[in-house]
Amino acid sequence: MSNKIKKLAVLTSGGDSPGMNAAIRSVVRTCSYHNIECLGVYRGYEGLIDGDFEELTARSVKGIINKGGTFLKSARSNRFRTEEGRKQAYQKLNEVGADGLVVIGGDGSFTGAMIFNQEFGFPVMGIPGTIDNDIYGTTHTLGFDTALNTVVDAIDKIRDTASSHNRLFFIEVMGRDVGHIALNAGIAGGAEEILIPEENLGLDRLVDSLNRSRTSGKSSSIVVVAEGDKIGKNIFELKDYVDQNMEGYDVRVSVLGHMQRGGAPSCFDRVLASRMGVKAVESLLKGESNYMVGLLNGKMELTPIEKAIKGKTKINLELLRVSDIMST
Amino acid sequence: MSNKIKKLAVLTSGGDSPGMNAAIRSVVRTCSYHNIECLGVYRGYEGLIDGDFEELTARSVKGIINKGGTFLKSARSNRFRTEEGRKQAYQKLNEVGADGLVVIGGDGSFTGAMIFNQEFGFPVMGIPGTIDNDIYGTTHTLGFDTALNTVVDAIDKIRDTASSHNRLFFIEVMGRDVGHIALNAGIAGGAEEILIPEENLGLDRLVDSLNRSRTSGKSSSIVVVAEGDKIGKNIFELKDYVDQNMEGYDVRVSVLGHMQRGGAPSCFDRVLASRMGVKAVESLLKGESNYMVGLLNGKMELTPIEKAIKGKTKINLELLRVSDIMST
Amino acid sequence: MSNKIKKLAVLTSGGDSPGMNAAIRSVVRTCSYHNIECLGVYRGYEGLIDGDFEELTARSVKGIINKGGTFLKSARSNRFRTEEGRKQAYQKLNEVGADGLVVIGGDGSFTGAMIFNQEFGFPVMGIPGTIDNDIYGTTHTLGFDTALNTVVDAIDKIRDTASSHNRLFFIEVMGRDVGHIALNAGIAGGAEEILIPEENLGLDRLVDSLNRSRTSGKSSSIVVVAEGDKIGKNIFELKDYVDQNMEGYDVRVSVLGHMQRGGAPSCFDRVLASRMGVKAVESLLKGESNYMVGLLNGKMELTPIEKAIKGKTKINLELLRVSDIMST
Amino acid sequence: MSNKIKKLAVLTSGGDSPGMNAAIRSVVRTCSYHNIECLGVYRGYEGLIDGDFEELTARSVKGIINKGGTFLKSARSNRFRTEEGRKQAYQKLNEVGADGLVVIGGDGSFTGAMIFNQEFGFPVMGIPGTIDNDIYGTTHTLGFDTALNTVVDAIDKIRDTASSHNRLFFIEVMGRDVGHIALNAGIAGGAEEILIPEENLGLDRLVDSLNRSRTSGKSSSIVVVAEGDKIGKNIFELKDYVDQNMEGYDVRVSVLGHMQRGGAPSCFDRVLASRMGVKAVESLLKGESNYMVGLLNGKMELTPIEKAIKGKTKINLELLRVSDIMST
Structure with a gap:
């Protein structure tokens, strides 16, 4: 796979959901598979601003695929909403030589990633992690x-x-x-x-x-x-x-x-997390940026992150009808 | 086993708890083992007053040991708090030839049973069914x-x-x-x-x-x-x-x-329910009455129902201390 | 919905799988919703031959959506492999006035249904129930x-x-x-x-x-x-x-x-079962026959039952690759 | 609590069982509560011989109470069956200043502990960890x-x-x-x-x-x-x-x-593990040695480790009878 990326950072942001750990594991192991370094960022964008990083290897993510929550922890960051905060985050990433970022979270987290990408041209890729299934561009969010x-x-x-x-x-x-x-x-x-x-x-x-x-x-x-x-x-x-x-x-x-x-992720969410992590990393390695990976018609697909944020998921009308019939 | 009892009735009363179905099953099968008839009473004391009975056989309680709730349903009964109500219940039991009653419930249910026994000399036996573990005379209530x-x-x-x-x-x-x-x-x-x-x-x-x-x-x-x-x-x-x-x-x-x-009862509660059902029925068959069966020092024991109602369970001080040490 | 069907029969056949009870419930309630009668057939094709039927109403399938197995029981039937056996089944269905059959099972069960349809023109509809996910025409079988x-x-x-x-x-x-x-x-x-x-x-x-x-x-x-x-x-x-x-x-x-x-079906399987039951019944009511309902690209779709039997499911090559990367 | 013990070692040995991690956590936190140092020994007696120790603090055992297995790992050790091996283990413990040992395991592990105590007078305390419930001196082993x-x-x-x-x-x-x-x-x-x-x-x-x-x-x-x-x-x-x-x-x-x-320990096993850890450590601090802690009549009690090894647990005859009656 031809690309110039040498070191990726990964963070979890917003409300946590089961499968986030499995997604981190997948990001880390896909990096390892492609001989790319991987940095875990603690506490979401807060840790990005503070440079709260840890190098992760294939072995350092063992035993987490079945754990709920996120060992990188999550947080909401007011500082990252400021240009000042984002600038500092960019500097921290530069200092450690990271040249791509995977953000696991919901629409608020993606908005931050998109703005960050717009301002600094820094390659970002989103993985939809939320139990609410309210993200456009994937039929299933991680944890749903x-x-x-x-x-x-x-x-x-x-x-x-x-x-x-x-x-x-x-x-x-x-x-x-x-x-x-x-x-x-x-x-x-x-x-x-x-x-x-x-x-x-x-x-x-x-x-x-x-x-x-x-x-x-x-x-x-x-x-x-x-x-x-x-x-x-x-x-x-x-x-x-x-x-x-x-x-x-x-x-x-x-x-x-x-x-x-909380809770141990289901088989579905663990497999989905594993697939999304591979897709996110390999897309960045291929030079893609500013997308969210998602599950569409059973396949891993990219959706522009802006569309993922602004699009609306729709309720399945067939399910509404099934519900009516079942309560006969 | 020498006794004159020919037909027992069983009911669940008060808040339901996991293990009640297993206890009903045990009461029914113990009756069957001793060639005694067994009547299920629906909706606790309400059904007793209304004569809402169903004959239960060893086969009619199959497949329920792992089900939460109580298939006989439970209810609180204001009518059973009146002499009138209890008299009607007594008549209904007489009509169908029942000569003993197993009450699965908590202290409120036991109070009803005790008064009923005092008024009519009708043999009763209590099985403590509540998740709260607040009944004297047993270290574990059913469902705890x-x-x-x-x-x-x-x-x-x-x-x-x-x-x-x-x-x-x-x-x-x-x-x-x-x-x-x-x-x-x-x-x-x-x-x-x-x-x-x-x-x-x-x-x-x-x-x-x-x-x-x-x-x-x-x-x-x-x-x-x-x-x-x-x-x-x-x-x-x-x-x-x-x-x-x-x-x-x-x-x-x-x-x-x-x-x-709710929920499927644990192994512990299913075994406890099975033991309690056997003990309750066999105690009635031996001529005992007005007791609650309980688990004390690992054995099935009888406690006078009045004592079970009035006694206070104590918090285990050792556990309090363990809790303090663990939160070091 | 215009159609001439007045009474459907439903059976489960082959190896059982979690979600079969939920599918039966859905078939029954969809019939009830459309004012169609529904007969449960016990022991699969064996019961069809023996006329082992029971009328099912919306109320008779309450409390089963979360139960593993199939309360209609399943069986393998050598008799249904003979013309004699199928003829007798046809007569039994005629006697009770059933004019459509929903078969919940795997490819062996579908083969029986297809031949039965070919021989007697009797309307059949298949619902794929097996944990193995080895049926063509659906991305997920019930129970997988x-x-x-x-x-x-x-x-x-x-x-x-x-x-x-x-x-x-x-x-x-x-x-x-x-x-x-x-x-x-x-x-x-x-x-x-x-x-x-x-x-x-x-x-x-x-x-x-x-x-x-x-x-x-x-x-x-x-x-x-x-x-x-x-x-x-x-x-x-x-x-x-x-x-x-x-x-x-x-x-x-x-x-x-x-x-x-065994085990309580997952949310996914319960929803899938509910959807498949609606689709199977409503397809028969619309005059369709000899199809299997399936989940394709998130939607309920019909696949000719012969294709469902003969088609091969393919292993997802992306998953194989993900597996390799994850074991880095 | 007056005593001369300053540093305890803890190990898990033999077949693992759910609750072992909870017991280690309890041993560590009880040490912390009493301002005693605690060393985790990896791989049971093998690690003891190899000096494979790690200092454990109250914080280093967080998040493990609900994990199956044992993070200290377990192993069977042929070397510890030799005088040579045990001597080396004793030296390793001396080198690091440990003056007491808690062994979490079954009867084989206890035999090793007892011989070690006989040979070197080293204070030992056993915690019965096995799913088999085959240890005398406790009504419940950890994991049962x-x-x-x-x-x-x-x-x-x-x-x-x-x-x-x-x-x-x-x-x-x-x-x-x-x-x-x-x-x-x-x-x-x-x-x-x-x-x-x-x-x-x-x-x-x-x-x-x-x-x-x-x-x-x-x-x-x-x-x-x-x-x-x-x-x-x-x-x-x-x-x-x-x-x-x-x-x-x-x-x-x-x-x-x-x-x-395997699997997350039940509430019962977590509480039991917490109680046993406290009792084991505090008994050593009181100068007791060569005992196993156990649950008898609902209380934490000490049984001489030799008795725990040689005693036979008995099957509960009442349960056998209940089983017969239930299969009526």
Whole structure:
């Protein structure tokens, strides 16, 4: 592979997600495979500014493919939003001879990378790491599949107790402004209703629908609510409304919270991370820059990082319909 | 085994817990082994009053040992708190020829059973089923071990993200008025602090201790908080106090909620449930009544049900000390 | 939806896989949604011949989306390979007024369905249910994703003990004649080598490669072997060869076996099952027949069942390369 | 605490088990709590002889409580069986100023420790780490509870496929010469028969019993076989015998293998490990030596190490009876 790159840096930024460690491992080993040096940058852009680097070898990333979180740690960096901060980061990279950067993170992290590339012409490549699956240019972000399994496992447990008591549970799941986690985990968890930002049923229709469920013989119900959903002001107010407007259920709320971000990555996420790391490094070695690697139609593809940031992911309408049919 | 009992009834009552199905299975199969009929009662004391019974055979309880919840369903019954309700329950049991009752539940359920026995001399036997481990007369209630593993798994996941971000997490776990879940899961989850109702550190000492952790080099921390703990008014106020009184951490809250009550029971809980079911049925067959079966020093023992209700479980002081040493 | 179908039958056939219950549930509920009756057929084609049917409603499939196996049971049927047997099956379907059949299974099951369709013009639709992912016309068969997670979890556990003891483990995984499980789970499990039927390294190169791993500082190694791989006569002979031809490792074998076929389906498999069930029923209602539903480029697509049987799935060459790079 | 010990060494030896890392962490942190230095010894007695030591602080054992295996690695040491080897080990310990040794392992490891203590008067303390639960002086060895959950999870998965196909499965589990894993996991897995070394049914009674199960309406069966059981020469011959002597079942074998030794430790094992580490260190600090710490009646107790080695654990007869009743 012909190229002039000799030393890559890799960092994780923004909210962490399962598979980030596997992606770092892949970046490092792909560098090793191509006889390129690799520097791990601690604490995302903060560490980039501070020069908090560590040389990583194939052996130094052993035993991490199955670990949640990111051993390079992540952070949000206000300093990197300033020209001053980015300039300092550029100097630090120059000092150590790094000539390419792989950024594992979400859209905020990619925006930083894009600006950094625009200002200094420094080669950057993005790997989409977030459980929310809200990045354009890939059907799956790193950690999405794992988070889905975590959520579904929690719903299964809650259903045990819901169906022992004829209860209605509102379960809030993560996903920022999009409903991907809610829609998939809701179908898989056998939810009677799934509330997502992309579709607003309205409170009355929700209550109607739950009443129909109730009278059709369901003795317990699960409603999965995306954190970005706006049907109620928040899930506790949603609960109160339903409590006051329907009978026969004992209504409860469960906010799954940060456990959704952790845990050993699924097989899918580990394989995806491994593929993305290879693609990111080899693309940089081929002279590509300012792209995000993604999974499209089962293949590794590059999307201009600006498009990845500005594009909108769409909810799969077929899934919405499947969800409706399943809650018959 | 000499006795006059010909037909037993079994019900689950109060909050459900993993292992209840395994206990029902054991009661039914022990009846079958001794050629006794067994009736399942649906919806706890509610179903007892309504005569909501189903004859259960060894085959009708197959495939349930690994299921969370209770297929007989559980409910709280206000009617059973009235003499009227209990009288009706007694009549229903008489109508179907049942001459003994196994109650799987917590102290509230046992109180109902005890009064029922006092009023009608009807033989009853209790099996302690609750995740909270707050019943006197057994070192382990059914579901406690499973809930501990569920909680620890969630803490492990949260730690992944906590340590990726230098965060301090307050994690609220169940346990009603006692700290058994918090103390055990806190030690196993590697918590820096464990807040339980039985021991009140005070907010200042908590902040001091977290500050010491911070300065000793810990970059993230987990504080496990029992739901019954009173150090703050609630966990969100606790978070706010700490947020305002210490620096360097991004503080978050996670309330684990009802997923703690569900899930496939652990090996321990399945074996315990099987043992308890055998002991409960065989004790009734021997003419014993008004007892709770429990695990004491590794053996199945009977405790008078009144003692089980009124007795207090104590927190294991050795564990408190171990927790202190581990957070060195 | 205009059509003349009034009553569908659904069966599971061949080796079972996680997600089959979720697919049955989806078929039943999609029928219910379209006001079509649905019959469950027990024991695959055996039950079809014996008329072992049960009417299924939306309520009768509750609580099964998360269960492994198939509650309709599966069986291999020699009788259905005879004209006599198929004729009898046809009569049984006619007797109960069924006018369409959904077959959930692998290529053997599809062959039966195709011949049945050819002989009697009876509308059939296939849903690919097998952990092996060896069916043409879908990127994922039902159960493949779940099996991968089961295998990876087992590899993680084995690695714990391998790395505590400087051991080399040969781990045999399922997959019949193809290496999809081995390749994906091998990458995700961090295997040093992956032996699949599609690529024969040769024993000498295997030993060379393991020796290189050893001298490069790896103190333990995992080799994942597809059951269909032919590098040794079987995995125990493979172990013996390596034992005799390299030093420094204590070599062990683990055959993961049938646990790979069970377990609660992953979120992915539950969603896939739900989608496939909808697609299969609605395709029959639209008058389509003799197809298999599959996932292609993220969408539900139909493939002529004959093509699904005769087509060959290919190993993803990119994954082979990723595997090589990762074991650097 | 008054004592003269200033520096402890800790090692893991023999087969690894989940909870060993948690025990090392506890030993290290208890040393830290008492201002004692702590040395980790790599590769068990081999490292002791080679002086392969590393100073461990409270911070160096963070993040390991939930990891299977042992980061200090384990090994069997022939050299330590020689006086020469032990002498060298003693010298190495003297050179670094260590004046006490904690050995985490099984009876073989304890024998080494005892002889070492006899020869040099060097203070030693044992922590029972093995999944087999075959050590006298503790009701639970470290790793036993975790292994049980691993085995039960595998049995649950196998049952999914067994009951989909009317199959009889023989499942071999670990346990060396004792049946503790088989008996507990067999009850929890709902096994129809459990074959353990402590009780020999005989092949004819086994076949009789399976036939009774079959005719009583069970369509699939699980037989759990302890690896130390001698009813057949091995499990495959056992399968062949049953295959030839009963009808109606498709008989299969699954040998669970080394995955039983790995995995994240259960809550129980983490708490037990933490308690044992504290007890071991504090007992040495109090001047005790040549003991094993164990869990007896819920409390940490010391047993003379010779007694721990020579004593026999007994199978719980109550469990055997429960198993019989449950397979009614």
